[in-house]
Amino acid sequence: MxxxxxxxxxxxxxxxAKTQRRVIVCAGTGCVxxxxxxxxxxxxxxxxxxGISVTTEFKAEQSAHDLRLxxxxxxxxxxxxxxxxxxxxxxxxxxxxxxxxxxxxxxxLVGNEVIDRLLYVDPATKTHCxxxxxxxxxxxxxxxxLKECGVIDPEEIQxxxxxxxxxxxxxxxxxxxxxxxxxEILKSGLRGRGGGGFPTGRKWExxxxxxxxxxxxxxxxxxxxxxxxxxxxxxEGNPHSVLEGLMIAARAIGxxxxxxxxxxxxxxxxxxxxxxxxxxxxxxxxGDNIFGSGQSLNCEVxxxxxxxxxxxxxxxxxxxxxxRGMPRPKPPFPAQxxxxxxxxxxxxxxxxxxxxxxxxxxxDTFRELGSPASPGTKTFALTGHVANTGLVEVPFxxxxxxxxxxxxGGITDRRGxxxxxxxxxxxxxxxxxxxxxxxHLDLPLDYDSLRSVGAMxxxxxxxxxxxxxxxxxIARFFMDFxxxxxxxxxxxxxxxxxxxxxxxxxxxxxxxxxxxxxLMEKLALAVQKxxxxxxxxxxxxxxxxxxxxxxxxxDAHVFHKHCPTxxxxxxxxPSIDPAKCKGxxxxxxxxxxxxxxxxxxxxxxxxxxxxxxxxxxxxxxxLEAVVGV
Amino acid sequence: xxxxxxxxxxxxxxxxxxxxxxxxxxxxxxxPKEVLTYVAMVLDVSPAxxxxxxxxxxxxxxEPKGKHLIRLCDGTACHVKDSVPILDAIxxxxxxxxxxxxxxxxxxxxxxxxCLGACGLAPVxxxxxQAHGQMxxxxxxxxxxxxxxxxxx
Numbered sequence: 001m002x003x004x005x006x007x008x009x010x011x012x013x014x015x016x017a018k019t020q021r022r023v024i025v026c027a028g029t030g031c032v033x034x035x036x037x038x039x040x041x042x043x044x045x046x047x048x049x050x051g052i053s054v055t056t057e058f059k060a061e062q063s064a065h066d067l068r069l070x071x072x073x074x075x076x077x078x079x080x081x082x083x084x085x086x087x088x089x090x091x092x093x094x095x096x097x098x099x100x101x102x103x104x105x106x107x108x109l110v111g112n113e114v115i116d117r118l119l120y121v122d123p124a125t126k127t128h129c130x131x132x133x134x135x136x137x138x139x140x141x142x143x144x145x146l147k148e149c150g151v152i153d154p155e156e157i158q159x160x161x162x163x164x165x166x167x168x169x170x171x172x173x174x175x176x177x178x179x180x181x182x183x184e185i186l187k188s189g190l191r192g193r194g195g196g197g198f199p200t201g202r203k204w205e206x207x208x209x210x211x212x213x214x215x216x217x218x219x220x221x222x223x224x225x226x227x228x229x230x231x232x233x234x235x236e237g238n239p240h241s242v243l244e245g246l247m248i249a250a251r252a253i254g255x256x257x258x259x260x261x262x263x264x265x266x267x268x269x270x271x272x273x274x275x276x277x278x279x280x281x282x283x284x285x286x287g288d289n290i291f292g293s294g295q296s297l298n299c300e301v302x303x304x305x306x307x308x309x310x311x312x313x314x315x316x317x318x319x320x321x322x323x324r325g326m327p328r329p330k331p332p333f334p335a336q337x338x339x340x341x342x343x344x345x346x347x348x349x350x351x352x353x354x355x356x357x358x359x360x361x362x363x364d365t366f367r368e369l370g371s372p373a374s375p376g377t378k379t380f381a382l383t384g385h386v387a388n389t390g391l392v393e394v395p396f397x398x399x400x401x402x403x404x405x406x407x408x409g410g411i412t413d414r415r416g417x418x419x420x421x422x423x424x425x426x427x428x429x430x431x432x433x434x435x436x437x438x439x440h441l442d443l444p445l446d447y448d449s450l451r452s453v454g455a456m457x458x459x460x461x462x463x464x465x466x467x468x469x470x471x472x473x474i475a476r477f478f479m480d481f482x483x484x485x486x487x488x489x490x491x492x493x494x495x496x497x498x499x500x501x502x503x504x505x506x507x508x509x510x511x512x513x514x515x516x517x518x519l520m521e522k523l524a525l526a527v528q529k530x531x532x533x534x535x536x537x538x539x540x541x542x543x544x545x546x547x548x549x550x551x552x553x554x555d556a557h558v559f560h561k562h563c564p565t566x567x568x569x570x571x572x573x574p575s576i577d578p579a580k581c582k583g584x585x586x587x588x589x590x591x592x593x594x595x596x597x598x599x600x601x602x603x604x605x606x607x608x609x610x611x612x613x614x615x616x617x618x619x620x621x622x623l624e625a626v627v628g629v
Numbered sequence: 630x631x632x633x634x635x636x637x638x639x640x641x642x643x644x645x646x647x648x649x650x651x652x653x654x655x656x657x658x659x660x661p662k663e664v665l666t667y668v669a670m671v672l673d674v675s676p677a678x679x680x681x682x683x684x685x686x687x688x689x690x691x692e693p694k695g696k697h698l699i700r701l702c703d704g705t706a707c708h709v710k711d712s713v714p715i716l717d718a719i720x721x722x723x724x725x726x727x728x729x730x731x732x733x734x735x736x737x738x739x740x741x742x743x744c745l746g747a748c749g750l751a752p753v754x755x756x757x758x759q760a761h762g763q764m765x766x767x768x769x770x771x772x773x774x775x776x777x778x779x780x781x782x
Contacts, residue, residue: 030749033760078749079763227705229746264651264688265745305647305686308743322646324685383706383748390749414711427705463705477708481743487685615714 028074031081073237075150076391149237168359188363194348206335215255225430228461235269239276245352308485327533370396374446429458432538434545470567493536496527578603580625587617695738704744718766
């Protein structure tokens with residue numbers, strides 16, 4: 001068995017796969033919701049009907065004439081889905097419907113013709129982009145962790161092997177000592193991608209030196225930040241890369257048991273990780289005598305049960321032990337005493353995926369990108385009011401402008417149209433992070449620069465907001481979230497977040513006074529100081545950061561009882577700008593309570609006594625004449 | 630009894646309480662009180678410990694859920710893209726008041742979830758496990774109407 005395993009590249013099935021044509025349909029969560037499974041089905045039927053031979057299994061003996069139909073993981077360009085890639089032609093069709101499939105089969109697969117109308121059109125230049133390399137969204141990225149996502153079939157271990165998979169794990173197990181692995185990771189300067197940015201090598205070293213027969217490695221895949229889905233995409237698109245990183249970590253500290261703790265809200269990621277573990281076991285990469293080394297290593301996939309706080313290391317350990325997921329004080333650190341009191345390291349999904357590349361290519365290659373203190377690349381989930389939402393991987397040190405305005409394609413208004421000066425703020429790092437404004441557009445994104453402006457990398461959620469977004473209600477949104485997710489152990493976190501939420505409600509509903517703002521700031525600082533874990537320590541960040549950068553919006557709510565964006569219903573006073581209104585009567589027809597009156601072709605007015613501030617008029621008006629809602 | 634089989638599968642270990650409760654909920658769609666007591670007895674832990682875990686995690690429900698589960702994503706991306714009006718519209722259509730999440734006829738349960746990770750499609754509503762992207766209050770109500778009319782026919 002060991003001789004077979006030693007030749008990983010032979011197991012991948014030679015060169016057969018390289019020359020044949022492949023149709024890859026994205027089967028990430030986003031594309032599936034848009035009907036990609038139906039598209040795969042249609043392809044299978046239409047291809048057979050057209051008389052082309054098609055294989056769905058990865059086989060070494062396939063001929064170059066065979067066509068291969070695959071599902072892939074998330075390619076990161078979710079809003080354009082379902083995405084269909086045709087290789088080796090390098091064609092990317094987007095928003096493919098079942099009805100488009102016959103045309104793709106007859107024109108592209110049989111006739112070798114590109115169908116222009118299914119190509120992505122660059123909104124800036126209006127040119128049709130044939131493939132990934134021509135689309136600015138991808139062009140400006142440097143993808144390593146996401147490189148194989150969307151190319152390989154995540155449910156086929158052979159494809160991962162074909163792309164050089166498990167070489168690093170094999171090297172770590174058979175050729176490297178524990179010290180060598182840890183020192184390579186230390187040299188790389190890799191910092192944890194899950195939030196805090198703690199140096200991974202130091203964590204490993206702390207666990208490695210512990211003298212214990214039993215040690216554990218846990219992969220933290222409990223991506224709880226609302227607005228972040230990087231880890232989901234990596235698990236769905238390239239689950240073996242996570243597993244391989246986990247195996248290297250286990251080898252480095254001398255652990256024989258590993259566990260992947262995945263959010264239950266990610267059913268597809270759970271299924272793909274489980275499949276990856278099973279396949280790796282069959283191949284002899286997991287289980288007894290891994291890679292013929294005589295060592296054993298096991299891996300289990302566990303689903304979380306919907307508690308944000310379980311992303312915190314000690315809370316996750318409690319959850320795995322069958323307890324309420326509540327954190328405990330550190331020290332002792334999990335590296336000294338973690339799961340069942342044994343040395344344990346917990347690494348994020350993306351961190352582990354980077355480990356594979358560091359072992360394969362060396363720490364120096366890894367350090368070529370990024371900044372000296374934050375080396376390598378980072379994936380961000382770019383969402384909100386941007387033209388291109390999706391996954392972005394760029395080196396640390398890339399500016400916010402590049403990510404949001406260039407890769408993201410600019411800020412959009414409520415109708416989804418790009419607005420040149422629409423940028424208001426970006427929330428980074430989710431409920432633990434802060435907001436960045438216009439003045440930070442040229443700030444290089446890395447751990448330390450973000451901390452200096454009161455924000456954090458966090459797991460990498462980037463939510464862009466246009467000028468119609470009320471920052472007070474954004475702060476309220478996050479406070480509502482952390483207040484619900486507080487485990488209740490620390491008084492200041494449990495009661496403090498609730499009080500902060502109540503104060504924000506007062507502000508939004510017009511009950512606040514100047515004193516509310518003073519009290520809120522004081523309490524926010526107290527919650528930071530008086531909480532045990534990261535959740536409580538960072539919970540006030542959205543409040544403090546919006547207070548710092550958008551004080552005028554708070555002042556408007558508190559002192560003038562006015563919401564500048566009109567989003568806060570209790571303070572909104574919708575009115576019609578007579579200069580803009582052309583009297584088309586569209587808003588009057590839409591108003592559910594008949595509050596809008598006026599003659600045809602003359603400016604209309606809103607009766608404040610009748611108005612229920614539903615905003616239907618503003619949504620209807622094409623001239624943006626309705627203001628204040 | 631299915632619960633016994635579940636407990637057996639996890640070796641009757643109290644450490645496996647979370648996966649045990651997940652499996653029980655999969656079976657019953659919620660965690661009935663008498664089952665929680667039974668689980669505690671078999672695992673030889675206090676009912677308070679089991680109840681404590683069951684109420685800690687938002688995924689666990691100790692009240693029965695409706696036949697159709699509507700989960701509206703209120704993650705940051707969905708929130709800034711106006712998920713709340715969709716929730717309001719659906720709740721209004723189903724005549725849900727205050728904190729009520731399940732309709733009187735047990736046909737619908739409407740919940741919000743923090744983030745489903747499908748932010749590219751925001752706002753997202755998941756109806757009986759199937760995700761629908763780029764929703765509006767109108768399309769949300771349309772889905773509800775569809776289910777109601779198929780239930781009646």
